[in-house]
Amino acid sequence: MKKTLLLLALAASPLAAFAGEDTPPVSPRLGYGAHFGFNLGGALPRSVPSTVERIHHFDPGFGLDLGLDVSWRLGAPSSPWRLCSGLAFEGRGFYTSISARDMPVRYQNTDFAEQHYTGYQSVDQSNQALTLPLTLSYDLSTRWSLQAGGYYSHLVDRQFTARLDGDGLMDGRIYQRETILPFAIGHMQVRNELGLLLGADCRLDENWGLYGRLKLGMTRTFQRSFEVMPYALFPTYLSLGVNYTLRR
Template sequence: MKMKWIACLLLGMTALGSQAQQNQTSILKRVRQKGWELDLKAGINIGGFSPLPLPVEIRSIDSYNPTLAVQLGLDITKWIDDSRIWGITSGLRFENKNMTTRATVKNYGMEIIGGDGNRMKGNWTGGVRTQVQNTYLTLPVLASWKASPRWILHAGPYFSYLLDGTFSGDVYEGYLREGDPTGDKINFTNGAVATYDFSEHERKFQWGIQVGADWKAFSHLKVYTHLTWGLNDLFEKDFQTITFAMYPIYLNLGFGYTF
């Protein structure tokens, strides 16, 4: 008797699961018939924050490491014509934009934190290590064009909100001129370093342009790439320590599942 009840229970659960799957399939089918398309995407960001053009204060880029920067998101496309050639794509994505660099600079605006905790501001000449680890919530608003049954091209603006950000590093093997390029000279040699942290001066809102393409590998699987180019400075307007604007420029590579 007990085995009979267990068998009935398993049979009922199987039937409910099958019915739920059928209902889900039916809903997705109706959504697609109305011209909507949903893509769940995952990828990595490769790039950095850079001034354009490279200012004279930066004499050389000695090393660059993009570090691991992931992106997860949901894209929603509404095809606006019967042939489903043109559409509008939006959605939300959670993404990291990171980098670590080493550079040699001259008269580079800097505010360092000494070993005693005191802050010194002026112009730095020597080595600079910079680490950026930013997390954004991003909303793209893109025009989409289906160039062929497998290729879809996208272009348009994006808008990002900084959820958590770090812009910090250290200076080494050089000297600081306090106040201005003719101020008192403070040397950092023989392995001496001083840190800096500009995280609290990062701008909360970023916006820029995104262009990219999706390639349909299988009926539900896409491979995609897009380039995002920020159009406003990483730092707040009243932040004057770094005297040039820095823009996020990132290439994203990943895959997506189409529902």
């Protein structure tokens, strides 16, 4: 994480140079700034699986969202259209606990093709990613703007642990009495992720503003060769925070 934050700091140095008094003039089309906020969400199925009887708890994680933003105004200097990008460091994670009934568990070896688990289970994910967005922004007014486009993320750290209650039933029999069985499967997560990005910005004054970003991953959380889980998970996150614009 320290190396990642150092990378962002080095990338920010040109912004400070642009802000200096002795620098050459910058194109009026170019905008730049920074943002700070939090990610809420997790690796989620497209719909609640039929094998999930009850969701006991869901913690969206509140991962850090810290980044640099650049934009290029399209057309005339007064045009409402801008092409936006940047670089962000993101913490992503969540925790959930559920009660499952007859949930298929598919093994990666040849001992068992599939078993069915009924009982209590939990999932804990904690990832770190570098994200490169690319969106088209439209100014609705001097205060509000909307964004739509996509993003690419590279996971620099992958942690994902699933836990089963041993007092649950595996194929109708007690699995492993009075035991919690953890399965660390973070290494089976994909490193490179593509997705859709939708967002909105609210300008508070000349420099400060609020932002919201919805990231809908189109890449599965786990590699396709990983078939233990009976359904696919996709990264789904809402980012909320403040942004600071040095040049609009």
